[in-house]
Amino acid sequence: MQINQLYTYPIKSLRGVSLSKATLTRTGFQYDRRFMLLKVIPGEDGAHTLKNMHVPDFPEMALFTTEIVYPNEEKGVPGRIIVTYHPPQDSYHDDKARKMLEIPLQPDIRGLRELSIEMHQSPTTGYDMGNPYNEWFSERFGYGVVLAYLGPHSRRVLGSFAPGKSPAHALETKTKPVVSTRSLVGLAVLTLVLNGVRVSVPVQSTREALLRLWPGVAATVVAGLLSYVLLRCSSTDKEEESITFADTAPYLLTSETSLDELSARFAGDERMDMTKFRPNIVVSGAPTAFEEDFWAELRVGQRGSAARLLLTANCVRCQSINVDYATGKMGTGEAGSALKKLMKDRRVDKGAKFSPVFGRYVFLDPGSDKVMVRVGDKVDVLRTMKERTVYGQSSLFKLILHSNTDRV
Numbered sequence: 001m002q003i004n005q006l007y008t009y010p011i012k013s014l015r016g017v018s019l020s021k022a023t024l025t026r027t028g029f030q031y032d033r034r035f036m037l038l039k040v041i042p043g044e045d046g047a048h049t050l051k052n053m054h055v056p057d058f059p060e061m062a063l064f065t066t067e068i069v070y071p072n073e074e075k076g077v078p079g080r081i082i083v084t085y086h087p088p089q090d091s092y093h094d095d096k097a098r099k100m101l102e103i104p105l106q107p108d109i110r111g112l113r114e115l116s117i118e119m120h121q122s123p124t125t126g127y128d129m130g131n132p133y134n135e136w137f138s139e140r141f142g143y144g145v146v147l148a149y150l151g152p153h154s155r156r157v158l159g160s161f162a163p164g165k166s167p168a169h170a171l172e173t174k175t176k177p178v179v180s181t182r183s184l185v186g187l188a189v190l191t192l193v194l195n196g197v198r199v200s201v202p203v204q205s206t207r208e209a210l211l212r213l214w215p216g217v218a219a220t221v222v223a224g225l226l227s228y229v230l231l232r233c234s235s236t237d238k239e240e241e242s243i244t245f246a247d248t249a250p251y252l253l254t255s256e257t258s259l260d261e262l263s264a265r266f267a268g269d270e271r272m273d274m275t276k277f278r279p280n281i282v283v284s285g286a287p288t289a290f291e292e293d294f295w296a297e298l299r300v301g302q303r304g305s306a307a308r309l310l311l312t313a314n315c316v317r318c319q320s321i322n323v324d325y326a327t328g329k330m331g332t333g334e335a336g337s338a339l340k341k342l343m344k345d346r347r348v349d350k351g352a353k354f355s356p357v358f359g360r361y362v363f364l365d366p367g368s369d370k371v372m373v374r375v376g377d378k379v380d381v382l383r384t385m386k387e388r389t390v391y392g393q394s395s396l397f398k399l400i401l402h403s404n405t406d407r408v
Contacts, residue, residue: 001283001284001285001286001378001379001381002167002283002284002285002376002377002378002379003281003282003283003284003300003373003374003375003376003377003379004256004282004284004285004375005018005274005281005282005283005284005375006019006020006021006022006029006373006374006375007019007023007275007278007279007280007282008029008030008031008035008037008068008280009026009033009278010031010032010033010066010068010105011033011035011036011037011064011066011067011081011083011103011147012033012036012037012053012245012246013036013053013054013055013058013061013275013323014037014052014064014066014083015062015064015065015275016066016068016275016278017067019124019375020374020375021372021373021374021375022173022372022373023252023335023370023371023372023373024307024364024368024369024370024371024372024373025365025369026241026242026250026363026364026369027154027242027244027250027372028243028244028251028280028302029202029251029280030079030248031068031079031105031243032221032244032246032250032280033150033246034128034148034149034150034244034245035103035129035147035148035149035245036052036053036117036144036148036150036245037053037061037137037146037147037258038050038051038052038053038115038117038148038361039051039053039058039059039143039144039145039146040138040143040144040145040146044261048144050115050117050146051193052117052119053061053145054320055318055320055323056318056323057331058141058202059320059323059324059328059329060141060328060329061326061328062323062324062325063082063085063086063087063088063140063325063328064083064084064085064086064140065084065086066081066082066083067081067082067084068080068081068082068083068105068351069081069082069263070105070106071105071106072218078104078105078106079104079105079106080102080103080104080105080171081100081102081103081104081105082100082101082103083100083102083103084100084234084280085099085100085101085140085380088326088329089326090328091292091329098245101132101133101136101137103129103133103147107129107149107151108148109127109151109152112127112128112129112130112132112149113127113128114125114126114127114128114266114386115128115146115148116146119155119245119247120158120247121158122128122155122156122157122158122243122250123155124144124150124153124154124155125153126148126149126150126151126153127147127148127150127151128146128147129148129149129151130268130302131280132179132352133147134146134147138156139319141251141317148184150244150245153242154242154243154245155200155242155244155245156240156241156242156326157240157241157243157248157249158248159248159314159392160313160392160393161213161241161248161249161312161313161361161363162240162241162312162363163241163312163363164241164391165308165313166310166313167389167390168310168311168313168385168389169296169297169310169312169314178266187276188331191403192390194220202405203258218337226387228344237239245406247311248361249287249312249361249362250362250363250364251280251281251309251361251362251364252277252278252279252280252359252360252361252362253279253280253281253282253283253290253298253309253311253359253360253361253362254274254277254279254281254282254283254292254358254360255282255283255284255286255290255291255292255359256274256284256285256286256288257284257285257287257289257291258289258290258358259271259274259277259285260289260339261290262287262341262342262358265341265343266334266335266392267334268334270333270334270335272321272335272338273325273335276320276321276323276325276338277317277321277358277359278317278320279359280359280362281362281373282380283298284380285379289364290346290357292311292359292360292385293314293348293357293360293388294384294388295312295381295385295386295407296310296311296382296383296384296385297309297381297382297383298311298378298379298380298381298382299312299379299380299382300378300379301371301373301377301378302371304367306371307364307365307368307371307373308363308364308365308367308368308382309360309363309364309365310363310364310365311360311361311362312360312361312362312363312389313360313361313389313391314348314352314359314360314361314388314389314391315357315358315359315360315361316349316355316356316357316391317339317342317355317356317357317358318355319339320333321338321339321342322336322337322338322339324336324341339356342358343356346358348388349388349389349390349391350388350390350391350394351392351393352391353392354399359388
């Protein structure tokens with residue numbers, strides 16, 4: 001298999017940028033989803049609230065394309081994002097509506113108004129870019145819009161998506177324990193000493209000795225169980241994963257073979273557009289469709305300079321894949337029925353029974369930070385799972401269920 005396509009999305013829910021190569025980081029590709037749009041909801045007395053804008057709720061976001069002009073440090077030229085608005089087909093718009101907008105790739109946040117932004121119960125701080133950016137977007141959407149910049153902040157990864165909490169990786173984690181082995185040994189020795197002190201006191205009967213012994217035994221058992229749990233918890237949990245304005249993970253991976261299988265369900269020659277799934281990494285050459293459901297770990301590139309990708313959870317789909325990019329509305333005909341076609345047999349995640357699965361969420365192995373990946377790079381499956389991961393199932397639950405396996 002190999003990498004077939006790479007994408008980054010500088011502004012969340014607007015159309016992405018195709019890349020030939022990209023540098024991997026723990027929070028995603030560089031510049032990925034550092035900006036997002038918020039709808040202004042007017043209130044009483046001039047007050048207003050801001051609502052996160054996502055393409056399934058605001059399909060008109062698909063009318064905006066983006067490109068990145070990277071900075072030239074040698075010449076002192078800063079980078080920028082170019083946003084282009086494409087009016088809906090068969091509609092009248094003047095030249096002003098068609099013009100492009102340039103946004104600093106790394107804005108100066110001094111003087112910008114701070115915003116409290118929460119996505120999927122994971123809060124962060126952003127910055128209101130102000131005018132002319134807000135005005136430009138508001139004119140094209142036809143309602144008030146704020147362009148928010150993440151700046152130096154990030155969001156916590158919640159639930160069981162991070163590798164340290166995913167059933168696919170909890171038993172494979174081999175990092176420094178949160179509590180040192182020396183501390184745990186000391187705890188056990190102290191417990192035994194206390195136990196010995198208890199039984200050294202003269203007693204009148206065996207029953208009295210057992211009663212005095214029991215608290216120490218119980219403490220020893222509890223200490224042993226605590227030691228086991230703490231040893232299983234790695235620094236992955238301590239060194240929390242973080243993300244930008246991406247929904248739940250730094251990367252999303254999809255398979256070209258699976259896309260071909262979905263396209264075969266369409267009548268005529270129509271094909272599904274992979275970009276509607278908004279992947280970061282597209283892999284081609286998989287022998288069978290949807291086998292990625294069972295991938296746990298991939299190696300990208302050649303040995304010595306390869307990156308390890310940790311696949312932790314399924315990506316469950318919504319009506320965003322039905323959006324027509326030409327009209328900025330929900331599609332009609334075959335392309336507008338992609339979600340329905342997947343619903344027939346792709347509701348395979350027991351934790352999200354009413355949503356079909358297409359693609360996997362991906363985190364980066366810490367040792368692969370800053371590794372460059374390219375279109376055409378070889379992709380190898382290093383490890384698979386016997387069963388699919390379950391949306392929302394934590395590693396602790398999995399650990400208890402499988403505590404008698406060879407790995408424990």
